[in-house]
Amino acid sequence: MADPGPAGDADLRWLGLACDLARRCPPSATAFSVGAVVVGPDGRELARGFSRQDDPVAHAEEAALAGLAAVPAGSTIYSSLEPCGRRASRPRPCARLILDAGIGRVVFAWREPSLFVEGAGAELLRAAGVDVVEIPELAGPARAPNRHLLDG
Numbered sequence: 492m493a494d495p496g497p498a499g500d501a502d503l504r505w506l507g508l509a510c511d512l513a514r515r516c517p518p519s520a521t522a523f524s525v526g527a528v529v530v531g532p533d534g535r536e537l538a539r540g541f542s543r544q545d546d547p548v549a550h551a552e553e554a555a556l557a558g559l560a561a562v563p564a565g566s567t568i569y570s571s572l573e574p575c576g577r578r579a580s581r582p583r584p585c586a587r588l589i590l591d592a593g594i595g596r597v598v599f600a601w602r603e604p605s606l607f608v609e610g611a612g613a614e615l616l617r618a619a620g621v622d623v624v625e626i627p628e629l630a631g632p633a634r635a636p637n638r639h640l641l642d643g
């Protein structure tokens with residue numbers, strides 16, 4: 492399997508949109524604000540979501556995937572935050588939801604700080620053969636709507 496290549500312009504654009512969506516999350520003192528976009532192999536948006544969009548405990552990736560009946564092969568999910576590998580509020584963490592949806596490529600900006608539960612979503616996804624690309628250049632905008640959680 493080829494190593495994931497460097498992030499291209501399209502990756503930066505979609506991940507930037509995910510970071511914009513994160514700013515629309517209803518505020519929370521106990522959970523991250525995250526945005527996610529699913530993009531098909533043809534480069535078109537299939538779904539988008541953000542934390543607590545329709546459900547007070549929904550994660551962004553979960554909200555985006557909930558709107559899709561099926562995910563075409565070759566799709567990518569962009570998330571402002573590393574998909575969770577473990578979570579308290581649901582039996583399946585987002586990394587598992589992504590695997591179960593058959594998504595083979597994940598692009599994220601900000602590695603989950605071990606604030607609420609341990610992260611390790613990226614490692615879980617990589618171990619399952621998913622291409623995982625981290626774009627730390629966008630970690631700033633991904634972190635911005637979560638500043639109140641980090642600085643106290």
Ligand SMILES: [Zn+2]
Nearest residue numbers: 550574575585
């Ligand atoms: Zn999650």
